[in-house]
Amino acid sequence: MMEAAMIGHSVSLASLYDFCRADPECSAFLGKSPLGRAYGKLAAEIARAFPIEKGFYLWGFFDEKQQWRSVYVGKAHLGKTNSIRARIEKELKNERSFVWLGLRPDGYAYFVDRWLSAYQEWDGSSKSEQHVKKALLKSRTTHIVAVSTPGLSDEHVRGVEAHLIAQFKPTANGQRPPVVPELEVEATKVMKIKYDEISRLSGSEPYLVGA
Secondary structure, three states: OOOOOOEEEEEEOHHHHHHHHOOOOOHHHOOOOHHHHHHHHHHHHHHOOOOOOOEEEEEEEEOOOOOEEEEEEEEEOOOHHHOHHHHHHHHHHHOOHHHHHHHOOOOHHHHHHHHHHHOOOOOOOHHHHHHHHHHHHOOOOOEEEEEEOOOOOHHHHHHHHHHHHHHHOOOOOOOOOOOOHHHHHHHHHHHHHHHHHHHHHOOOOOOOOOO
């Protein structure tokens, strides 16, 4: 039986930044407000660029010298509700504050307070506060790159993810799990496709400069 092919996907978040530039008061932080719903709809549209399949995704941006900077590595492997598309849509919605901070990098403390006051699941716990701060760690992300891996067994997903984190060194991943040497071949296949996608995106305007 032929092994299911790994396929690369990518998307720009330019439309999210355009949306946020028009909402400097962060009204869309409130998910059930008119602007909040409009943001959610836009996030869902962006996520449709990705398949309903398992795989890995990478948040990042090109700096002023057009060098790729990795922000976050994620995985999706537990069925339709945890597909690449579902994971990215959920993160774009639930961690939306990162977009506004990307436009105003000097406003970290302000956005922590604003996002805490608007975060629907905020219960005063340290876990909720950590979630809010984790969202802001993704600031400056302008592109998301993904690789669907329909043929990769679920038991190997965490091991491949460890290789990706070691290779890309994303700034928002707090943990650095040990790599599994036996999965290096599979991980290298995923890395190559991601690098191909990043190369294809190279030359994209670093549209946060001077934001």
